Amino acid sequence: GAGVSQSPSNKVTEKGKDVELRCDPISGHTALYWYRQSLGQGLEFLIYFQGNSAPDKSGLPSDRFSAERTGGSVSTLTIQRTQQEDSAVYLCASSSMWETQYFGPGTRLLVL
Amino acid sequence: KQEVTQIPAALSVPEGENLVLNCSFTDSAIYNLQWFRQDPGKGLTSLLLIQSSQREQTSGRLNASLDKSSGRSTLYIAASQPGDSATYLCAVLGEAAGNKLTFGGGTRVLVKP
Numbered sequence: 001g002a003g004v005s006q007s008p009s010n011k012v013t014e015k016g017k018d019v020e021l022r023c024d025p026i027s028g029h030t031a032l033y034w035y036r037q038s039l040g041q042g043l044e045f046l047i048y049f050q051g052n053s054a055p056d057k058s059g060l061p062s063d064r065f066s067a068e069r070t071g072g073s074v075s076t077l078t079i080q081r082t083q084q085e086d087s088a089v090y091l092c093a094s095s096s097m098w099e100t101q102y103f104g105p106g107t108r109l110l111v112l
Numbered sequence: 113k114q115e116v117t118q119i120p121a122a123l124s125v126p127e128g129e130n131l132v133l134n135c136s137f138t139d140s141a142i143y144n145l146q147w148f149r150q151d152p153g154k155g156l157t158s159l160l161l162i163q164s165s166q167r168e169q170t171s172g173r174l175n176a177s178l179d180k181s182s183g184r185s186t187l188y189i190a191a192s193q194p195g196d197s198a199t200y201l202c203a204v205l206g207e208a209a210g211n212k213l214t215f216g217g218g219t220r221v222l223v224k225p
Contacts, residue, residue, distance in 0.1 A: 004155075031211055043201065043215040056212060091155060098143055098205070101213060103156040 025094030135202035
C-alpha cells in the first residue's frame, strides 16, 4: 500500500494565524510520530501516538502546539498563533511498535 | 539524556570511492539504531535498522555496524555513485526515551562524477 502521506506539502501563513497539518500513516501502523526539522536545529521529536492516545508529548515546544489522532489513523498537528520561529519542516512517521519508522515527505511551514 | 553525534558533518568523495559515515551515541541502553537518507527538500528514507542484539546489517552496497557498548555505529557505502549524494542521518531508539527516535545532525555527502 501507500506510504505515509502529509498535507499540505507547503504552507505559508502570517504570524498569529492558526495552521493545521495532516498526516495519513501507513495502514495498520499503530504508532505515529511528529518531528520537526528546523534549519540549524536538526530533527527534534514533538509527540508520539500509540493508537489514539499520546503517551509522550514531551517534545511539544509550547502550549500553542497540540495534536490529535482519530480512529487510530489520521493525525492532525495544530499550531495556534503561529510565530516566525515555528517555520520548519514538520515530518510525520508511522511504525509498528519498536520497528522501523517510515517517514512522510513533510510539510514545509513558513511563517511570515 | 541521549545525545547522537555524526562526524563528519560533510564529506566529498570522487565516484567509486567507499564512504564511511560515523555515528556515536552517549547512552548505550538502546532498542535499535536506524540509518536514514534525506534528499534536499524531501522526507527521510529508511536505509537500515539494526536491533540492539545485532552487530551489523547489510543491504546491497550498504553495510551498517553497531557496537552498542562503545556507543558507535558506522555506515559503509561501497563503490559510491553520484546518486548516493544526500544527507545521511542516524537515529537511536533509546530504552529511556519511550518510542521516539533521537537523531544525529547528519552527514552531508557529495559524490563527484
